[in-house]
Amino acid sequence: MTRTLSRPERIAWARLARTPRIGPLTFHRLIGKYRTASAALEALPRISQLEPPAASKIEAEIDGVEALGARLLASSEPDYPSLLGQLDAPPPLLAVRGDVALLTKPAIAIVGSREASGAAQMFAERLAADLGAAGFVVVSGLARGLDAAAHRGALETGTVAVLAGGLDHPYPPQNLKLHDAICERGAVVSEAPFGSIARARDFPRRNSIISGLSRAVVIIEAALRSGSLITARAAADQGRDVMAVPGSPLDPRARGSNALIKQGATLIESAADVIEALGDAAPPLRPHSIGPLFADSDAEPTPPGLPKKIAALLSPTPIHVNDLARLVEAPMGAVAAALTELELSGRAASLPGGYAASSGAAFPLGD
Amino acid sequence: MTRTLSRPERIAWARLARTPRIGPLTFHRLIGKYRTASAALEALPRISQLEPPAASKIEAEIDGVEALGARLLASSEPDYPSLLGQLDAPPPLLAVRGDVALLTKPAIAIVGSREASGAAQMFAERLAADLGAAGFVVVSGLARGLDAAAHRGALETGTVAVLAGGLDHPYPPQNLKLHDAICERGAVVSEAPFGSIARARDFPRRNSIISGLSRAVVIIEAALRSGSLITARAAADQGRDVMAVPGSPLDPRARGSNALIKQGATLIESAADVIEALGDAAPPLRPHSIGPLFADSDAEPTPPGLPKKIAALLSPTPIHVNDLARLVEAPMGAVAAALTELELSGRAASLPGGYAASSGAAFPLGD
Numbered sequence: 001m002t003r004t005l006s007r008p009e010r011i012a013w014a015r016l017a018r019t020p021r022i023g024p025l026t027f028h029r030l031i032g033k034y035r036t037a038s039a040a041l042e043a044l045p046r047i048s049q050l051e052p053p054a055a056s057k058i059e060a061e062i063d064g065v066e067a068l069g070a071r072l073l074a075s076s077e078p079d080y081p082s083l084l085g086q087l088d089a090p091p092p093l094l095a096v097r098g099d100v101a102l103l104t105k106p107a108i109a110i111v112g113s114r115e116a117s118g119a120a121q122m123f124a125e126r127l128a129a130d131l132g133a134a135g136f137v138v139v140s141g142l143a144r145g146l147d148a149a150a151h152r153g154a155l156e157t158g159t160v161a162v163l164a165g166g167l168d169h170p171y172p173p174q175n176l177k178l179h180d181a182i183c184e185r186g187a188v189v190s191e192a193p194f195g196s197i198a199r200a201r202d203f204p205r206r207n208s209i210i211s212g213l214s215r216a217v218v219i220i221e222a223a224l225r226s227g228s229l230i231t232a233r234a235a236a237d238q239g240r241d242v243m244a245v246p247g248s249p250l251d252p253r254a255r256g257s258n259a260l261i262k263q264g265a266t267l268i269e270s271a272a273d274v275i276e277a278l279g280d281a282a283p284p285l286r287p288h289s290i291g292p293l294f295a296d297s298d299a300e301p302t303p304p305g306l307p308k309k310i311a312a313l314l315s316p317t318p319i320h321v322n323d324l325a326r327l328v329e330a331p332m333g334a335v336a337a338a339l340t341e342l343e344l345s346g347r348a349a350s351l352p353g354g355y356a357a358s359s360g361a362a363f364p365l366g367d
Numbered sequence: 368m369t370r371t372l373s374r375p376e377r378i379a380w381a382r383l384a385r386t387p388r389i390g391p392l393t394f395h396r397l398i399g400k401y402r403t404a405s406a407a408l409e410a411l412p413r414i415s416q417l418e419p420p421a422a423s424k425i426e427a428e429i430d431g432v433e434a435l436g437a438r439l440l441a442s443s444e445p446d447y448p449s450l451l452g453q454l455d456a457p458p459p460l461l462a463v464r465g466d467v468a469l470l471t472k473p474a475i476a477i478v479g480s481r482e483a484s485g486a487a488q489m490f491a492e493r494l495a496a497d498l499g500a501a502g503f504v505v506v507s508g509l510a511r512g513l514d515a516a517a518h519r520g521a522l523e524t525g526t527v528a529v530l531a532g533g534l535d536h537p538y539p540p541q542n543l544k545l546h547d548a549i550c551e552r553g554a555v556v557s558e559a560p561f562g563s564i565a566r567a568r569d570f571p572r573r574n575s576i577i578s579g580l581s582r583a584v585v586i587i588e589a590a591l592r593s594g595s596l597i598t599a600r601a602a603a604d605q606g607r608d609v610m611a612v613p614g615s616p617l618d619p620r621a622r623g624s625n626a627l628i629k630q631g632a633t634l635i636e637s638a639a640d641v642i643e644a645l646g647d648a649a650p651p652l653r654p655h656s657i658g659p660l661f662a663d664s665d666a667e668p669t670p671p672g673l674p675k676k677i678a679a680l681l682s683p684t685p686i687h688v689n690d691l692a693r694l695v696e697a698p699m700g701a702v703a704a705a706l707t708e709l710e711l712s713g714r715a716a717s718l719p720g721g722y723a724a725s726s727g728a729a730f731p732l733g734d
Contacts, residue, residue: 119617123615245616246621246625246628247614248487248612248613248614248618248621249613249637250489250490251615254613255636261613262634262636266629267625267628267634269616270616
């Protein structure tokens with residue numbers, strides 16, 4: 001069951017979500033355990049040394065967001081994007097500017113290189129327009145090059161840009177005009193706090209929102225070891241279809257896309273290919289709830305010794321919680337509980353897409 | 368068991384194989400039934416109105432082949448290429464000029480468009496050289512453009528050219544110098560009678576020998592509805608790995624290759640990719656024998672009414688015998704027996720790769 005929060009509830013929810021060291025995984029564990037954000041905030045001093053931000057700071061954030069004509073959506077609210085809300089640990093808060101209703105429509109992400117060739121940009125623009133005409137919203141990252149072309153192609157039919165920084169800090173400067181047009185006709189979303197400027201470490205998080213919002217991700221002209229491949233990995237982890245546009249082996253800009261196809265991504269040459277590949281396999285649009293990982297999390301005690309065992313396995317290189325659970329041979333719920341304990345005590349960091357790392361780590365790659 | 372034929376045996380074998388209207392399917396049925404070519408020739412007037420060529424004509428063919436320093440191999444002989452010999456209906460006769468021993472080595476086919484881009488030709492040459500260095504013989508069709516590039520790349524390490532016409536009619540004229548170099552250092556093979564000039568209908572047959580000789584077929588820059596795609600289909604029918612080099616959707620020359628990848632062909636960017644894809648799935652090199660379709664064919668009577676049923680299903684468009692067997696709901700052996708009967712009475716034509724059509728039909732496409 002989802003419902004719209006009152007202002008005090010929203011403030012409490014945002015204070016918990018904005019508490020340093022509380023990632024999405026721990027956030028949802030705490031909500032699962034204490035049922036409300038207020039109750040979790042109340043318990044926080046007893047179970048950790050973490051300090052939530054002052055209510056006044058959050059009120060200022062909400063006021064700033066609303067002054068832009070935007071909204072700060074909690075993941076428990078009905079307007080929160082349905083597919084994103086079905087993730088195991090959805091972003092607790094999402095700032096949305098523009099047409100919120102776009103977030104309920106079926107969406108396809110189109111991402112690719114900032115250094116994409118002119119031909120690839122033309123192709124992306126055409127693909128986006130064709131998918132738009134077929135009723136799909138096109139999601140991308142507002143980056144230079146390919147992302148911008150995808151947004152442009154779907155400007156008339158509906159496009160969603162995901163920012164790595166706060167809503168008040170659209171990036172990059174080259175795309176400010178495009179950004180403003182998307183605010184007018186589409187939607188711009190961000191998980192980052194209002195006022196924050198994107199750092200390199202924020203882009204993987206942004207990428208996993210791009211894929212989280214979408215039924216499928218189409219990758220065009222991605223290099224090896226690029227942000228686009230991180231989006232593809234996030235998409236696969238989230239159960240989304242990964243599709244890629246091929247290129248000649250002689251074109252280094254196609255290496256990443258070709259590598260994805262080798263690994264099983266669907267080869268795509270047109271919007272018709274995308275739609276055919278979606279088939280009936282598209283995730284159904286159902287009302288979201290708190291992810292399955294956390295639904296019963298209050299019932300799951302942390303087995304003694306498990307947090308220490310897990311802490312020993314963590315390094316700055318992110319590892320997926322599924323892999324952790326396999327390594328320690330413990331059920332997922334117990335691993336999540338142990339990770340929460342580690343995160344609350346500052347010994348672990350949970351990362352987007354179900355990854356965890358030793359404290360302070362982030363995905364090593366920028367965008 | 369395979370053994371080298373005596374000259375009289377070879378002459379009888381070739382007379383039966385060169386009898387008009389006797390395709391590979393019927394040839395092997397007759398050998399299966401009568402055990403030797405001489406016995407089958409003796410029976411022929413009793414079971415059909417077909418007329419084998421005179422022994423003197425065949426002797427002239429063998430003399431012509433041998434004058435070139437080449438050999439006319441029967442599919443029952445030990446030097447006959449092993450993989451080709453494992454097909455259901457291998458070409459009964461194969462003329463081979465150059466290094467016969469090359470035909471026993473593991474081979475990869477590389478084929479593609481006669482109008483291939485310069486970049487694709489460079490790529491094919493490099494791929495062929497790299498596969499050659501890794502111990503593979505490179506098989507292709509001596510056509511302009513991509514085929515020629517593949518042969519050039521593997522000239523030092525070993526390459527086999529398959530002709531659609533007789534050994535004495537290499538084609539096309541642009542590649543005569545390349546042809547001569549392959550005769551010197553590699554091998555040139557043909558199923559066509561000595562003296563025959565390639566017609567459009569001979570190319571699909573040539574293509575199925577290219578794939579039949581090879582463990583895998585790599586397709587580079589094939590257009591939709593091209594001879595290369597017929598080779599790919601023959602390869603798949605023969606259980607060979609089909610691999611394709613991708614290209615941009617904006618490049619019409621890549622349409623066929625991309626379409627193959629969509630249909631399940633392995634995306635290939637390098638020789639390492641080819642070798643990795645082969646894995647342990649490469650067909651083992653074992654001594655060949657008469658194909659499984661025909662091993663017990665003399666034991667299989669033709670069910671009454673079946674030839675008529677099958678004749679009604681045949682049209683100028685080739686249909687695979689597997690599909691025929693499904694349509695008439697009869698065992699493969701019975702279908703093969705019925706087809707033989709139809710072919711002997713001039714009402715059907717068996718085509719390479721296990722296809723059959725109404726009499727006189729051929730694959731509709733040139734190369």
